[in-house]
Amino acid sequence: MSVQLILLIIFGLAAIWFGWRVFMTSSMVRSALSLLASMVAIGILFLVMEAEFLGVLQIMMMGTEMSIMAIFMMMYMMDPGGLGQMDMYHQKNISIAAGVIVTVLIVGAALAADWGTIATQFPGPHEQNRLLGMEILKRSMMIFETAGVTILTGMIASIAVALSIKNSVEK
Numbered sequence: 001m002s003v004q005l006i007l008l009i010i011f012g013l014a015a016i017w018f019g020w021r022v023f024m025t026s027s028m029v030r031s032a033l034s035l036l037a038s039m040v041a042i043g044i045l046f047l048v049m050e051a052e053f054l055g056v057l058q059i060m061m062m063g064t065e066m067s068i069m070a071i072f073m074m075m076y077m078m079d080p081g082g083l084g085q086m087d088m089y090h091q092k093n094i095s096i097a098a099g100v101i102v103t104v105l106i107v108g109a110a111l112a113a114d115w116g117t118i119a120t121q122f123p124g125p126h127e128q129n130r131l132l133g134m135e136i137l138k139r140s141m142m143i144f145e146t147a148g149v150t151i152l153t154g155m156i157a158s159i160a161v162a163l164s165i166k167n168s169v170e171k
Contacts, residue, residue, distance in 0.1 A: 007048045015041035028073040036066035053129045068155070075162060 018038035022031050039062035046055030123131065136144060 004048055008045060011041045011044045011048065014038075015045065028077050029070050032066050032070040032073060035069075036062060039066065050125055051128070052125055053132060072158070 015038045018034045018041060021034040022038065025031050025034065040059050043055045043058035043062065046052075046058055048055075122128075
């Protein structure tokens with residue numbers, strides 16, 4: 001077994017475990033931090049597979065997103081600390097059944113798919129980054145720009161809605 005395979009197994013299991021922990025805590029903040037740990041483990045999986053750009057992007061993006069999410073959850077939730085023992089799951093039996101069915105379908109599709117031959121030659125990490133950058137700058141640029149502006153607008157709108165407006169007109 002290579003070191004790369006061992007790291008893939010370790011961080012893959014960590015991502016699954018932290019993803020499971022998201023739903024097993026009654027605290028929104030702990031849930032957000034578990035989700036952050038799961039996403040960081042996925043980013044490390046990218047790094048282990050020598051997709052450095054995607055790994056660093058995953059870790060940076062999810063770190064920022066989960067921090068913002070935790071702050072907004074503390075602002076808007078009735079019980080962000082989980083002291084009221086609220087459940088983080090709803091319709092538990094249906095959710096478990098749906099999860100098992102979807103997992104079986106995905107594993108079945110992965111096993112039944114013809115993955116073709118394993119690539120014997122592929123560009124190095126620097127060339128992969130260059131090719132990804134060229135792809136983003138060509139046909140995908142408008143999608144990324146639109147998504148960024150939409151997310152920024154949503155953040156500004158939610159903060160504006162959360163602010164209390166004091167109507168103090170001096171007479």
